[in-house]
Each structure stands twice: as C-alpha cells, then as structure tokens.
Amino acid sequence: MSLINFNNISFIYNKKDPNHYDALKEVSFNIEKGDFIALVGHTGSGKSTLVQTLNGLLLPTSGYTKVLDFYVTGDKEIIKKLKKEKRLKSKDFKKFSNLRKEVGMVFQFPEYQLFSETIIKDVMFGPLNFGMNEKEAKEKAIEALNEVGIDESYYEKSPFEISGGEKRRVAIAGIIASSPSILVLDEPTVGLDPNGKKEILDLIKKIHEKGTTIIIVTHDMDVVMEYATKVAVLKDSRFIKMVTPNELFNSKDLSNYSLEIPSFYKFKRYLDEFGFKNDISNANTIDELVDVIGENYGK
Amino acid sequence: MANSNILGKYSPYNTIIHRLDPRFKLFSLILLMVVTFLPYGNYTNRFLVLGFLTIIIALIMIIGKVSFKSFFKSLSSMWVMFIFLLIFMFFLPNEGKYLIYQFENGYTLYYDGLLNVGHVILRLILMVALTIILTSTTLPMDITYALEWYLTPLRVVKFPTQIVSLTISLALRFIPTLLNESNRIMNAQKSRGVDYNRGFLMSKIRSITTLIIPLLVSCFSRSDELAIAMEARGYDPYKKRSHYKTLHFTYRDLLAIIFILLVAGIMITASCFASYVPGFDDFLNSIFNIPTW
Ligand SMILES: Nc1ncnc2c1ncn2[C@@H]1O[C@H](COP(=O)(O)OP(=O)(O)O)[C@@H](O)[C@H]1O
Ligand SMILES: [Mg+2]
Numbered sequence: 001m002s003l004i005n006f007n008n009i010s011f012i013y014n015k016k017d018p019n020h021y022d023a024l025k026e027v028s029f030n031i032e033k034g035d036f037i038a039l040v041g042h043t044g045s046g047k048s049t050l051v052q053t054l055n056g057l058l059l060p061t062s063g064y065t066k067v068l069d070f071y072v073t074g075d076k077e078i079i080k081k082l083k084k085e086k087r088l089k090s091k092d093f094k095k096f097s098n099l100r101k102e103v104g105m106v107f108q109f110p111e112y113q114l115f116s117e118t119i120i121k122d123v124m125f126g127p128l129n130f131g132m133n134e135k136e137a138k139e140k141a142i143e144a145l146n147e148v149g150i151d152e153s154y155y156e157k158s159p160f161e162i163s164g165g166e167k168r169r170v171a172i173a174g175i176i177a178s179s180p181s182i183l184v185l186d187e188p189t190v191g192l193d194p195n196g197k198k199e200i201l202d203l204i205k206k207i208h209e210k211g212t213t214i215i216i217v218t219h220d221m222d223v224v225m226e227y228a229t230k231v232a233v234l235k236d237s238r239f240i241k242m243v244t245p246n247e248l249f250n251s252k253d254l255s256n257y258s259l260e261i262p263s264f265y266k267f268k269r270y271l272d273e274f275g276f277k278n279d280i281s282n283a284n285t286i287d288e289l290v291d292v293i294g295e296n297y298g299k
Numbered sequence: 300m301a302n303s304n305i306l307g308k309y310s311p312y313n314t315i316i317h318r319l320d321p322r323f324k325l326f327s328l329i330l331l332m333v334v335t336f337l338p339y340g341n342y343t344n345r346f347l348v349l350g351f352l353t354i355i356i357a358l359i360m361i362i363g364k365v366s367f368k369s370f371f372k373s374l375s376s377m378w379v380m381f382i383f384l385l386i387f388m389f390f391l392p393n394e395g396k397y398l399i400y401q402f403e404n405g406y407t408l409y410y411d412g413l414l415n416v417g418h419v420i421l422r423l424i425l426m427v428a429l430t431i432i433l434t435s436t437t438l439p440m441d442i443t444y445a446l447e448w449y450l451t452p453l454r455v456v457k458f459p460t461q462i463v464s465l466t467i468s469l470a471l472r473f474i475p476t477l478l479n480e481s482n483r484i485m486n487a488q489k490s491r492g493v494d495y496n497r498g499f500l501m502s503k504i505r506s507i508t509t510l511i512i513p514l515l516v517s518c519f520s521r522s523d524e525l526a527i528a529m530e531a532r533g534y535d536p537y538k539k540r541s542h543y544k545t546l547h548f549t550y551r552d553l554l555a556i557i558f559i560l561l562v563a564g565i566m567i568t569a570s571c572f573a574s575y576v577p578g579f580d581d582f583l584n585s586i587f588n589i590p591t592w
Contacts, residue, residue, distance in 0.1 A: 017310070018310060018311060018312060019311055052486070055490055057486050057489060057490065097492055097494065100489070100490055100491075100492055101492065103490075104490070105486075105487070105490035107483060107486065107487050107490075108483075110487065112480075112483065112484055112487065112513050112516075112517060113484060113487035113488060113491070113509075113513060114513065115508065115509050115512040115513050125491060125509075126491040126492055129491060129492025129493060130492050160516065174491065175490070175491065178491075178492070
C-alpha cells in the first residue's frame with residue numbers, strides 16, 4: 001500500500017470559462033513512505049497544481065489523490081463510488097483539517113504567511129489549529145524552532161523585524177511544528193543566497209532522516225542529485241516518469257524536459273565526448289569518478 | 300477567487316462589442332443609465348419604455364457574449380434591498396390611487412406601492428446589466444484610457460488628469476496581483492489549519508487577520524518597490540505622457556453610436572411626450588389596448 005497515490009488525476013483551471021486550462025492530464029504514480037521525491041519539469045508543467053491536491057487545496061477535476069487514508073477529489077462519479085465502497089460520508093470530501101495536519105505544505109516565499117506579534121506565537125499557530133493545547137503547542141513550537149536553528153532570544157521578537165533567511169526558517173518551523181508525516185515544499189529556496197539555500201536543504205534532509213516523507217518541487221538539478229531518492233518528471237501537464245536521479249541524468253532525453261544537467265554529469269559527458277577510454281557510466285559520485293580516473297594513472 | 304468579482308470580470312471573447320472603442324462604450328453606458336432615470340408618465344408607459352430598453356440591453360448582452368450566469372449572480376445579492384423597498388414603498392403607509400384593500404383600522408395597501416417597487420428594481424437591474432456589459436467586454440486598462448480621455452479638458456484648469464489616471468491604472472493593475480497574493484496567503488494559512496469558511500464572528504475575525512496582516516505587509520513593500528522602480532526609470536508625474544496603445548475610432552463605432560443615439564432618442568422622445576403632451580398616455584394605450592394605470 002503506497003503512502004500517496006495519484007490515481008489518473010486531471011485538473012482544469014477555470015473550468016467553465018473560455019480561457020480554461022488543463023494544468024494536469026491523467027497523472028498517475030505512487031509515492032512510498034520515507035521517499036525523498038524531487039518533482040521537476042518546466043515552468044507551467046503543473047508541479048504546483050499537482051502538489052496542491054495533496055492536502056485538498058485543489059480538488060482534481062477527475063481522478064483522485066489518495067494520501068494516507070484520505071481521498072482528495074472533486075469528481076462526482078468517484079465520490080459516489082467511494083461513498084458506497086468505503087462507507088465514506090460527504091464531509092470526508094470537504095473537510096481537510098485531519099489531512100492538513102498530516103501534510104505540511106511550504107510554499108514559495110513562505111515568509112508571507114507570518115502574521116503574529118511574536119515568533120513563538122506564530123509557530124504555535126498551526127499546532128493550536130490542529131487541536132493541541134497551549135502547553136503542547138508551545139513544546140512543539142520550541143522543538144521546531146530548535147530544529148530550524150532559531151534560538152531562544154528570538155522567541156518574543158516580532159516576525160517582521162528579522163532577516164529574510166530567518167523569516168523563512170521561522171515560517172518553516174511553523175509548518176513542521178504540527179509534526180506532519182509528509183512535508184511538501186514548493187521551490188523553498190527561491191531568492192536565497194547559496195548559504196541560506198544550503199541551510200534550508202540540510203534542514204529538510206534532517207527532517208527526512210527522522211522519517212518524514214519529503215516531496216520537493218525544484219528547478220535545481222544539483223539539489224535533485226544530492227538529496228533526492230527519486231525524481232518525478234512532469235512535462236506539459238503530463239507525468240513522464242519516476243526514476244532515480246542517476247537514471248535521469250544518465251539518460252539522453254534530459255533536454256526534452258527542459259532540465260539542466262548537474263555540473264557533475266556535464267563533466268562526465270565531456271569526458272565521454274573527448275574519448276576518455278575507461279568506462280565511467282557506473283560512476284555516480286565524485287569519489288567513484290575519481291577512482292575510475294585514478295586507475296588510468298596506476299593509482 | 301472567482302467570487303470576488305462583484306462588478307463583473309473581463310471575459311476574453313472577440314465580439315463586435317469587445318472591439319468597440321472604450322470611449323464610446325463608457326459614453327453609451329452613462330447615456331443609457333441617464334435614460335433609464337427619465338420620467339415616463341404613468342405606470343403603463345414606464346413599463347413599456349423600460350421593457351423596450353430591457354430588450355435592447357439583453358440583445359447587447361447576447362451579442363457581447365456576456366455571461367448571464369454571472370449577471371444573475373450579482374443580482375442575487377439584491378434581495379435584501381428588494382425587501383427594504385417592499386417595506387418602505389408598500390407596507391408602510393403610502394399615498395396611492397389604486398386601492399388593493401382597506402383594513403378596518405384605516406391601514407390601506409395600494410397597487411402603486413408594488414408598481415413603484417417593480418419600477419425601481421427594474422431600473423437597478425438595468426444599471427447592473429449595463430455595468431456588466433462594460434466590464435466584461437472592456438479591459439480595465441482601456442476603461443482607464445477612456446476615463447483619462449474624458450478628463451483631458453480639465454487640464455485647462457490645472458487638474459492633474461495624468462496623476463489621477465495613473466492612480467486609477469495602478470489600482471486596477473494591482474487588483475489581480477493582490478488577488479493572486481491573497482490566494483497564495485490563504486493557501487498557506489489553510490495548510491496551517493485555518494478554515495476561512497467555518498466559524499462565527501470571533502473566529503471569523505481571527506481567521507481574516509491571518510490574511511489581512513500578511514497582505515498589508517506585502518502591499519506596503521510592493522508599493523515601495525514600485526515607487527523606487529518608477530523613479531529609477533525617470534518617472535515624472537508632470538511630463539507629457541504617451542500611450543503604447545492608441546484608441547481608434549472606426550466605422551463600426553460610428554454605426555454603434557448611431558444605434559445608441561437612436562435608442563436614447565426614442566427614450567427621450569417618449570419621456571417628453573409622456574410628461575408634456577396631454578392625452579399621450581391614452582393614445583399609447585389605445586394602440587396597445589392596455590388598461591391605463
Ligand atoms: N489560479 C490559476 N488560474 C488559472 N491558471 C492557472 C492558475 N494557476 C496556475 N495556472 C496555470 O496552470 C499551469 C500550471 O501551473 P503550475 O502548476 O503553477 O506550474 P508549475 O508550478 O509547474 O510552474 C500554468 O500554465 C499556469 O498558467
Ligand atoms: Mg510552481
């Protein structure tokens with residue numbers, strides 16, 4: 001049983017308008033517990049639309065997204081069928097607060113969600129909404145703030161008087177404080193400097209190591225190579241394939257999906273093109289490559 | 300955020316109404332609005348004349364592919380007003396000529412009240428229809444250009460027309476941006492467990508603050524950035540401006556003007572006759588064979 005199951009979902013924006021748009025077409029694939037999935041594809045390929053079906057912000061026009069035991073769909077036929085087969089009620093297709101507790105969602109520029117007078121209050125906001133009491137929520141908030149590296153001296157500050165990178169970390173703390181079992185991040189590193197970027201990514205890695213399933217939307221192939229266990233590729237609203245990062249970058253059709261090659265694989269390609277004689281196709285890390293090259297020099 | 304378009308939203312068709320000059324559309328809108336408010340004599344006449352106008356407006360809506368659904372949606376919020384009108388013009392003691400019923404304690408109900416309510420409602424519906432025709436067939440920017448064009452004569456008295464029209468354009472320009480922004484913020488807050496649809500007064504206020512505060516913060520930073528960017532590119536509010544889009548008046552507009560003037564002419568004539576020519580009511584009624592009210 002997969003943790004997440006996109007079952008033949010399509011999504012149409014402005015369905016009844018002259019300028020309606022098919023943002024997703026018959027997307028089907030599964031995500032397993034503990035995966036670190038990178039979702040890639042050109043701008044407008046439907047990545048953000050796809051991830052928003054994970055916590056019921058968007059309901060698939062047809063098909064359904066199954067997350068844990070929750071079904072997310074706006075397809076009347078499917079709702080009717082599920083009601084009969086699984087004994088679900090109408091409200092199971094309308095109320096998503098239990099689902100949203102399980103699926104944390106970090107959007108682009110998450111700092112826009114800050115609104116409380118103090119940082120600690122803002123981080124406690126999610127846990128309180130999901131039914132924890134003050135004390136539990138505060139514990140969770142402190143834990144989350146520790147995790148993102150915001151120390152105690154900040155707790156009573158206003159979230160509007162700290163730096164951009166700190167704001168983003170506070171915002172992420174506000175999401176992980178409700179201990180979601182799935183964390184979805186839609187281009188979380190946009191607009192950060194290399195250091196800030198690395199901080200966020202290492203943070204995500206740490207969260208993943210604790211057992212949270214991660215789904216990250218990104219254009220940065222170095223991130224895909226370094227962090228992801230699997231890559232799902234979207235193109236023109238359709239799902240293309242889900243493979244490991246190595247398989248993706250070693251395949252020849254990479255440019256079809258408007259994806260950039262990570263510097264490491266670019267280097268491998270140059271070696272190939274210039275007729276390097278050893279077989280480097282199995283070298284997938286810098287160390288392995290160094291070893292293969294080293295053999296040549298009797299090392 | 301499809302529900303946030305009270306006055307209608309531009310729908311990108313390419314009908315003849317869409318292609319008309321926005322200056323002309325704005326002018327026709329105002330002309331027809333004025334015409335609906337002219338006096339037309341007795342009740343029979345009023346409804347005859349407004350009925351004529353209703354048919355014309357419905358025709359324009361059909362030609363311009365205006366969504367009747369969104370039209371009725373924006374009317375649906377008017378029922379409160381309808382009740383108020385009914386109370387004030389019908390149930391509260393009023394003067395009238397055509398009696399429905401007289402109670403023993405002297406409380407009377409007149410048909411006049413009902414007819415008056417119907418008249419006011421019909422006028423309002425026509426106003427809404429006219430506005431929706433304009434907004435759904437004309438881009439907001441084009442409406443602003445038209446407005447600026449009409450304000451031009453005021454420059455003689457040193458009225459800053461360009462600043463006013465820039466302010467309006469900016470406001471219009473930022474409506475979709477802010478809607479997007481508020482959509483994004485709402486999505487983020489919903490993911491943190493806020494439910495904007497549920498709850499009563501206090502919890503509603505609380506959930507709205509989670510939207511308003513971030514929206515204000517981003518609004519201020521946006522307007523700051525915009526001002527700096529404009530200054531950096533040498534914007535001077537008092538220089539003469541040019542538009543990247545010039546408005547053209549074509550033969551199509553001419554035909555449309557003739558049509559609208561004809562309609563308005565008929566209406567104004569009817570109004571004049573009804574008000575100043577004795578016996579006109581009876582004349583009309585003898586043609587259409589309707590009892591006079
Ligand atoms: N709220 C919306 N209304 C209409 N169209 C939208 C909306 N959001 C996204 N789209 C369209 O859907 C397509 C897919 O968008 P999105 O899922 O955001 O792509 P991505 O995240 O891969 O860049 C885009 O072409 C975009 O223009
Ligand atoms: Mg996106």
